[in-house]
Amino acid sequence: MLRERVTEDVYVFISQLYAEVSATVVITPEGAVIVDTLPFPQETRQVREFALERCPAGIRYVILTHHHADHIYGSYLFPEAELISHRMTRETLLKVGAESLAQAKGQTPALASVELRIPQLVFETDLLLRLGEKTIHLMHAPGHAPDAIMAHLREDKVLVASDVVTPVPLIVRGNAEELSRSLRLIKALNLENVVQGHGGVLLRGEIDETVDSSIGYLRCIDRKVRTIVERGQPRSALAEIDIEACGKSRIPLGGLVQRLHQANLEFLYGEIQQESQAAA
Structure with a gap:
């Protein structure tokens, strides 16, 4: 420890x-x-x-x-x-x-x-x-x-x-x-x-940058996942959303962040899909 x-x-x-x-x-x-x-x-x-x-x-x-x-x-x-x-x-x-x-x-x-x-x-x-x-x-x-x-x-x-x-x-x-x-x-x-x-x-000196990048990351994945759902693409298309393209490194926590990123995408896909079905 x-x-x-x-x-x-x-x-x-x-x-x-x-x-x-x-x-x-x-x-x-x-x-x-x-x-x-x-x-x-x-x-x-x-x-x-x-x-x-x-x-x-x-x-x-x-x-x-x-x-x-x-x-x-x-x-x-x-x-x-x-x-x-x-x-x-x-x-x-x-x-x-x-x-x-x-x-x-x-x-x-x-x-x-x-x-x-x-x-x-x-x-x-x-x-x-x-x-x-x-x-x-x-x-x-x-x-x-x-x-x-x-x-x-x-x-x-x-x-x-x-x-x-x-x-x-x-x-x-x-x-x-x-x-x-x-x-x-x-x-x-x-x-x-x-x-x-x-x-x-x-x-x-790292605080504001980290906060801003986290807010930006959340906006980025929402936008990209929403586009995939609106196009009717399958969950497999989520693999195209790269964590670094959304402003976060894949290195921290021994690489665990990549798994957390994928979990976020899967969660958002289900949430946005439910929203779309409810609005239809």
Whole structure:
């Protein structure tokens, strides 16, 4: 697992076991705050050990940015911490969390010890969390997922964007227009760093370019997939839509972005096809 020091009090851990997913540790004199956990216990235990070494006051809060398994499965390793999320995250986990975890354990033995935790403190639009001279502004930022949130560490000028910002936007079971709106929110903040949900930490000079290219990518794939559907072409025609022609590299995340790009195209094809059939 990789560890990156972003500011004096903010550290980011990047998984080497699953898709470079990230977890963030915020250190304060009154306790640590963890934003997202890592899916495999062996890595999240390292995050916990680090936080406790650096923060004698213990771990006060764990913030879950959305309900996806790769961000929440380590939360049971922080039983003393209050769990915070969007209201929809709690509702989704209560509805399907246990069944999804059982399926994951059946497929991945390394998850055998994982237990489902349900957030206790939830919010709808915004939540301000103050701890040890730190102000953390949690804001609803749907698009990647309906329940997605971002965490703005105001004094540090750091945004933990989670999967709102990734090397290629992922909209499967999400909404491209909502994600574009959430991305635009980022440009209004005075930031030094953005922590991506997967991949490395963005520096100040990279933030606007990344946001703009992500919005441009979403426009590009919508336009190209819509053209294919309108022409009555089969799904196989999606292979002609190159990720780099839409402004994103095929290299990050060990090449996983190419698979995510294809998943976006398949999802949009089905969505636009349904729109066309409904309008006919």
